[in-house]
Amino acid sequence: MRWLKIVLQIAFLWLLFMVGDLVVSLLHIPVPGNVFGMLLLFGLLTFNIIPLKWVEEGAGLLLKHMAFFFIPIAVGLMVWGDLFLAQGIQLLTVVMIGAVVTILTTAYTVLFLAKKYDKKEGERA
């Protein structure tokens, strides 16, 4: 029974993904269909249109293994072996330093502003 429930819940999430894909391609919205599906489900849950228990277990299982779905995609990097052998150091430098800059910028912006926010709330209280 539990597995049947999980399968049905995943089927429902898949349906939302298909709806997201359709809406995005019809309206030319600049987000991928799966991300639109996520915002759609978020709206449905937040405005109490569907209860959390309809999706909770299926979602939990998919999220626990979300990293798995990226593995076959990353294997696709093997096609670019030659380019990475020829210019690997430069490309890797840009990719990694770019990543470090983004991580630090986002992290410190949020940290700084969140602290300011908490302080303001504290003064009001």
Added chain:
Amino acid sequence: MNLWITLFVIAVTIFSYWFSRRLNRRNPTSPLTNVVFLSTTIIILILLASGLTFEDYTPGKNIMTFLLGPATVALAVPLHKNVQILKRYLVPILSGILLGVLSTLISVAALAKLLGLDQVITLSMLPKSVTVPIAVEITRIVGGDPALTAAFVVATGTGGSMIAFWLLDRLKIQNPICRGLAIGTTAHGQGTAIAIQEGELPGAMAGIAMALTAVFTSFLAPFLIPFLLIIF
């Protein structure tokens, strides 16, 4: 198409995932035990050793990635559970993601110029922090190579999700909101998949960061990229 090859590559992928997760659980803080990095390395080595190409792997890949769409939709659940935090810190969250997106575009353009990279490569690299379908659209608009862009997106997703938490640990940044947003803005879905392993709140924040990074980049990139190419 060869059924046995497809079954073989699926078995290899599942085995590598299982093995990588075990190693990751034993040593969760090292970038080298990142599940996607480790599994991918093992799989590529096995494919090369058995004389298989990516074309042989592709049918299996299509079967195994079938649930990525619904898994992304599922991110709404942790986001919904943390909606109070999202409301309370809306301004810091939006600012962090927006500045993160700008810093990606500027740093990549500057570094590519500094290292003397080819312009097509630079253009293909700029949307690297966005999920593949959007990045490919952006690269078409600005004149990059879509296939190359997809490769940079995956490389950034893998590299970014390997170092993000390691780097934040070194800097003693333990705030889960901050960690989730930083990894999601940098490494899109791949970062989000790692963030959700750390907890529901970082997972939720990474999910929203991934969504908004896609939106901000697709609005900013077509205007900002030509401008960046002139100044650098």
